[in-house]
Amino acid sequence: MRSSISSSDGTPGSGAAHPDFVRLTAADRPGVAQPVPERDIPERPWGAIWLGAILLAMALIGAWELHWRAFGVTPGYANTDSEWAQQRRRIDHGEGNATVLVGSSRTLFDVQLPVWQQLTGERPIQLALEGTSSLPALEDLAADPKFTGRVLVGVTSSLFFTGFAYRGDAIAKAHKEGPSRRISNWLSMHLVEPYFAFDNPDFALATVIARQEWPVRPGTHPRMAVRKLSNSDADRNTHLWNKLVTDVGYRDLARRIWSQQFTGPPPPAMDTPAKLEALEQKQIDRAVAAVAKLRARGVKVVFLRAPVIGPYYDFEEKIAPRARTWDKLLARTGVPGISFTDYPQLQGLEQPEWSHLSEPAARKFTAALVPLVVSVFQQTPVLAQGTGPR
């Protein structure tokens, strides 16, 4: 009696009907103990084949590396979730009293840790995440009793007040990160990242292929994704990639990419003034709650609006005017803020693609910013419980 999940005998392709199958599987042996599998190895000169394959692969990888170096890329550390998690763990491992930077790419690219260290003797922990509101990271710090230091909170209007968090899940991942990911990251930081320029998602095969001049499918409106903009050090100290300064074509491309969001209809969650204001209100409420928790532990907080110019500035003022957002945020939280618009020393710096400072400009900016931040922190009283923000 046949006992098989199959109802058929002699099914086309079954081992019984086609002896060409040189290897039977459990599918061909119903209802019995399965024997030790047999695996045949083709009689080929595998040693010589591997030698040829390795030489070919190395030659191709070398050519690929040279291609990207010729494009202006240099090896550097990756801005990955694991590297963010590594910095985040410093708070858990004895640096709870540190100065921490949260924010989006402007905080990440524009605040230079070496300059900060030179001026204060302390190198802050860089936890800003590009394309991401600073609120998730601020809330994460607020929920961590080990953090008792100082926090500079970058506010990019178009992200902060809409709650957009392109890399928001980095925070949850950091708390769940297992040993495997940590080991892989350690290996990558020691064996791959410092040596290979092509090891960057911007130069991954699928990304490169997607960026070719494909015919536009009628009815679709493909948007260009943000290209490589920065270089990072091992502790996430990051600066704008110099190609944005030296290569006019690349700079213009970056500007065109930003410009895509300046026109067109807003997303459905923000398509009426009422919806937009409700969204802003929600973000301010989140900030108020997070700040209250932090200040109750004696953490000193300062908000920062880093420079933005040109059409990008106009866009942000249009969707999130200062009076309705920044001023209200400071008033509701009771936290001091530093807006580049209020300080001449934070203005007039080189911003090739409107949104971020060039590396030399970022150093100047940090040198001008640090005394302001230190002064704010010195003047901020440690609030007693119950005297927090409104």
Added chain:
Amino acid sequence: MIFASGPGTGLRGKVVVFNSLAFMAFFAVVLALHALPLPWTTKKINLLVASYLFYAAWNPPFVILLWVSTVVDWFAAQKLVHAQRPVVRRAWMLLSVVANLGMLGYFKYGHFLLENFSDLMASVGVHYVPPAWDIVLPVGISFYTFATLSYTLDVYLRRALPARKFLDYALFVTFFPHLVAGPIMRPTELVPQFESPRKGSRRQLQFGMVLVTLGLFQKVVLADGFLAKAAEMIYDAEQAPGALDAWVGTLAFSGQIFCDFAGYSTIAIGVAMCLGFAMPDNFRFPYAAVGFSDFWRRWHITLSSWLRDYLYIPLGGNRHGEGRTYMALMGTMLLGGLWHGASWTFVVWGGLHGIYLSVERQLRQRFPGYQPGPVALVALGLLTWTLVNVTWVFFRAHSFSKAWSVLRGMAGVNAAAPILPTMYLATTLLIVAGVVVAHWQMRQRTLESVLQRVSAIPLAVALGLMAFLVVITQGSGSAFIYFQF
């Protein structure tokens, strides 16, 4: 906002996935240890410890579950083989089944059961809010649970004797190449391999690494690099897809899940071969299947044969009349669907396959002896593949509403704006066509029998190109799809 591609993580990995730097380092150490002139028992202990480390690297506390499963089944098998009375034998077997399925049920289906209970109560007017269920699903639990169950069941069914040594048995359960996503090994396939010294020969190492490279190419380049994104753009979008998008999104997933899972199995087989062990085929060019019984002889073979041997046959198989056969068939496929995930969409996926198999059985009875000619064979193969693609909609969609939306699209009912850019249409169709053509070319062959006839230079070029493409695709170190099951 216009941030599209995520920050790269290279081969940096989440769990110790085969496509991670952590695994490469781990595997190099294991290979080196295994090559040392140590006593065989020491080498097995090394493999066992390495396998526990492999699992612990994801989440150390869950190693306890592995131990529980290992110890319970070891003792249950020892006891039942010595028991004289059938009722006692049955009791020890049931202890093993209840312990294993209980663990699986708690971790994998607890939340699902509570949610459904809550919905049921709501339907009769009782408002019940289930408690928060924040339980992490232990990676690979469905795989090692089935592997250990097959041990006690084989002993109970007198198909096999218990392992002579606990070390051999523990290593069978834990052996890292198959631990988290199969192939689901039977004790009779692996335990005997641990009884005598084994070391990978130079040829096994060389060909094992060929399989690892091929598997990585399938996973990193084809599945993750190109197909996953196209499937995501359709299945994770709010917008309903039109006919072309719905079909291409589904074909992309069809190719992705094959390249992901067959890639994983190929790497697992290659890794085991490097150490001198043999693991069974898990795939046999399934997209060239003609009929659904043929498909299940080719797709996830170790699961389908497990379900056949330990579920379908005990349910009666085809020994108790037509009605009972169809019930056993449907029951097996529905539970097989649920095995994949705690969601009704997986049950529907299994149910569709059950219906397909039942219809095929009826047709075979109505047209006994029918042998398709070459054209009919291709036509029936394409029909099989098309209907399999329809089932993938339920497998991939996170909800029934999304599944219906995609199915309506595939039927040409949605009047929707296009979604997929030209690049994703072109790459998906090219890769999926390549996969299907390759399966048809290979449907009567094995990979090894084909490689035997290819000369060295094309093999070296193909291998070098695959390695190069794996490196420059970079990958996201993303987990294999079947890890979630």
